Amino acid sequence: MATLTTDDRTTDDHTAVSAIRQQPADRRSVLGLLVLLVATFMTALDFFIVNVAIPSMQVDLHAGTAAIQWVVAGFGLALATGLITAGRLGDMFGRRRIFAVGLGLFTLTSVACGIAPTAWMLVVSRVLQGLSAALMGPQVLSIIQTDYAGKAQARAFSMYGLTMGIGAVFGQLIGGLLIKADFFGLDWRTCFLINVPIGAVTLLLVPRALTESRAPKRPRLDVTGVILSTVAVVALVLPLIQGREEGWPLWTWLCLALSALLFAEFAVHQHRLGRRGGDPLLNTALFRERTFTIGALAQLVFWIGQASFFLVLALYLQQGRGLDALGSGLVFTAIGAGYMITSTTAHHLAARLGRHTISVGALGMVLGLGLLWEASHSIGTIGGLGWLVPGLFFDGLGMGMVIAPLTTTVLRGVTPQLVGSASGAVATIQQIGGALGVALIGIIFYDAVGSGLPESFPHAFGLGLAFLMVVETALAALVLLLPRKAAAAG
DSSP states (O other): OOEEEETTEEEEHHHHHHHHHHOTTSHHHHHHHHHHHHHHHHHHHHHHHHHHHHHHHHHHTTOOHHHHHHHHHHHHHHHHHHHHHHHHHHHHHOHHHHHHHHHHHHHHHHHHHHHOSSHHHHHHHHHHHHHHHHHHHHHHHHHHHHHOOHHHHHHHHHHHHHHHHHHHHSHHHHHHHHHHHTGGGOGGGHHHHTHHHHHHHHHHHHHHHOOOOOOSSOOOOOHHHHHHHHHHHHHHHHHHHHTTTTTOOHHHHHHHHHHHHHHHHHHHHHHHHHHTTOOOSSOGGGGGSHHHHHHHHHHHHHHHHHHHHHHHHHHIIIIISOOOHHHHHHHHHHHHHHHHHHHTTHHHHHHHHTTHHHHHHHHHHHHHHHHHHHHHHHHHHHOSGGGGHHHHHHHHHHHHHHHHHHHHHHHTTOOTTTHHHHHHHHHHHHHHHHHHHHHHHHHHHHHHHTTTOGGGHHHHHHHHHHHHHHHHHHHHHHHTTSOTTTTOOO
């Protein structure tokens, strides 16, 4: 029988979880959710905020193009490779403990990023920061899944989705404000150092706010699975990140082929280990459930659209329309306004509409993208960038109806023994989807931009939006394969 530790006391797993679930609104559970959301916000923010700081970094550190690319890519690659293993570590050693370790390391590596004297020291610090974030990510989902139930869990996932979206949508604006303020002459370094006081205070609250939990049957670490999954994810994500920039040389295609073989071998190994009664890193029993399988595929499709949309929108605004980082960030607030309206009420919508909440959200995004397409091609004749606002607003409304209900759907019904494995898989799928989307839209967008003249950007942006409309339409159709009540709030 697994145990839950509350401060220095240890109690029965099911008894303690039952007590938490019977009092979902008490002070401890509210504080615990706040701690989880702060960590989620820091991770999401750091993924996006760095794009704003790139020009200043390049000048200050005398950095070449390759080093700057790895400042961005190193974080994402390290994050993607560590998530599945981190989910299992939480099952083994305690989710609160691994979350605290990740948060502490994330805070320290943020210091290292903020004081990095050279570009390559910054790259190393960013990789370590990504690994630290990977330790936290699955624990957040696992703790919400195990410590909350019913309406409290639905609200928790809704707040989780809201927090992820705020970090992504407002990352550019926050970064632009920090750089513009130039606190103590630190310029871009404040984008990392801002994490330090926030992380330190949050870390102090962890023992008081979170209850310890681990899998009912303490599993062992599948070392072979760790190696196979890590190398497979690297072989997939690395060429997706670097391929377009380098013109898709032979090594990128060899890596992609190798990743397919490694993922196949990983799946076979996990299945065999499970049949022998072992502890696979990713239990293949998860994929026997239609809700998890279709939900995971829907996660992949959704995140293919998310990261790629933010990329082409930022490029269109800054290079095509001449806005600076702060001006571009202000335009992004239109998405944030729509997103905050629906993400805060997504659990109520899911209780009424079930799986159709996600489909309606996806179609809302299609509508928003269509309005953006029309506006971007008409701005020269009808006025300024304000014509983008309706499309951005509707896209934000749709986003808010997708993120939290989709995450809830994938994890619904997962047993305590498999929740860490499932959370790690979901978080990994999100990262892979983002990398795949950026690679695909990069091919479409940059080929259309050509020499990079400002007048070529509306056409390139329009092609990117057309691709994204197809992606979101596919998401709306895919969700219809879910069981009818899959996305209903508890």
